[in-house]
Amino acid sequence: MNTVAEITILGRYLAALSHFAAVQDVRFYLKGICLEIHPTETRLIATTGVRMMAVRHFEEVALDKPLQVIIPTELFKGCRGQGPTIVRVGELANENTSHVRHVAVSATAGATWAQGLSLDGRFPEWQRVFPSEVSGEVSQLDPLELAEVTKGFVALNGKKATTSMTIGHAGESSAVLVNMLDPNVTAILMPLRKTKVDLDAEKETGVPWVPKHPHAWVKQQPGENPAGDLV
Numbered sequence: 001m002n003t004v005a006e007i008t009i010l011g012r013y014l015a016a017l018s019h020f021a022a023v024q025d026v027r028f029y030l031k032g033i034c035l036e037i038h039p040t041e042t043r044l045i046a047t048t049g050v051r052m053m054a055v056r057h058f059e060e061v062a063l064d065k066p067l068q069v070i071i072p073t074e075l076f077k078g079c080r081g082q083g084p085t086i087v088r089v090g091e092l093a094n095e096n097t098s099h100v101r102h103v104a105v106s107a108t109a110g111a112t113w114a115q116g117l118s119l120d121g122r123f124p125e126w127q128r129v130f131p132s133e134v135s136g137e138v139s140q141l142d143p144l145e146l147a148e149v150t151k152g153f154v155a156l157n158g159k160k161a162t163t164s165m166t167i168g169h170a171g172e173s174s175a176v177l178v179n180m181l182d183p184n185v186t187a188i189l190m191p192l193r194k195t196k197v198d199l200d201a202e203k204e205t206g207v208p209w210v211p212k213h214p215h216a217w218v219k220q221q222p223g224e225n226p227a228g229d230l231v
Contacts, residue, residue: 003090005037005061011081012156013044013055013185019152020053020187021046021073029121032070037089039063045126046073050142051149052126053180053187070119078112089118129175130188137171139191149178149189157181 014033022030025048036043039062044055069089079085086108107114153165161181167189168177175188194202202208 003088005063005067005089006086007035007037007042007057007059007061008084008086009042009044009055009057011079011083011085013057014076014079014085015081015155016152016180016185017044017046017053017055018073018076019148019155020048020051022048027121029070029119029123032072032119033076034068034070034123034126035087035089037061037063037067037069039066045123047124047126049124049190051145051187051189052129052175053152053185054126054130056184058184068123070121070123072116072119075114075116076107078114079107130186131170131174131177134168134170134174134177136169139167139169139171139176141167141176141189142192145189149187152187153178153180156185 017033021033025031027049030047030049032046034043034045036045040058040060042057042059042061044057046053067089071087076085088107150162150165154162157164157180164179164181166179168179170176170191172191172193175190178187178189180187
């Protein structure tokens with residue numbers, strides 16, 4: 001493997017990000033951690049389309065232009081401790097052609113070492129979904145989604161810090177911001193929203209219905225939205 005970029009990231013960041021990546025999903029590009037590597041910093045992002053976490057890691061990398069690569073979360077399975085993990089991204093040539101076809105990735109944490117190929121596909125435009133402000137209007141959240149966010153928080157800060165986890169609410173219209181207690185980490189969770197069926201039932205009965213549908217920002221149906229645009 002011809003290494004083109006190398007960064008050293010703390011294992012706790014990788015552990016926290018793993019709770020924000022998809023596990024069983026037809027959108028295969030969400031089943032990994034996206035690395036956006038720039039000459040002076042790297043951004044690591046993971047999302048299911050309902051919850052998302054982004055990390056800013058400051059380290060100089062000898063690159064002429066930014067590089068984006070999606071690394072399968074399975075590759076980092078043994079690199080989720082508190083210590084540093086060295087991540088190397090390189091070029092892997094196709095045996096049948098002279099062109100570079102894949103991106104190879106290796107990760108080293110102490111005695112643990114793993115290597116694999118990057119995931120194909122285009123990662124969603126994640127920057128667009130982060131709210132610039134929160135309204136304070138109480139949001140209804142899926143408890144199972146919130147539980148996964150809490151697991152990521154614990155992986156990042158430890159169990160004793162859970163009483164410090166706070167959420168900036170924004171009603172149904174926008175994502176809620178989760179305070180991860182780290183200035184270089186941002187996390188969001190999409191609120192539940194009422195569907196047309198729920199709204200019609202409210203009008204007919206006068207009884208407010210609890211919304212049960214996550215307001216995902218990446219479309220759920222395969223083939224509808226390969227680019228991962230906002231809905």
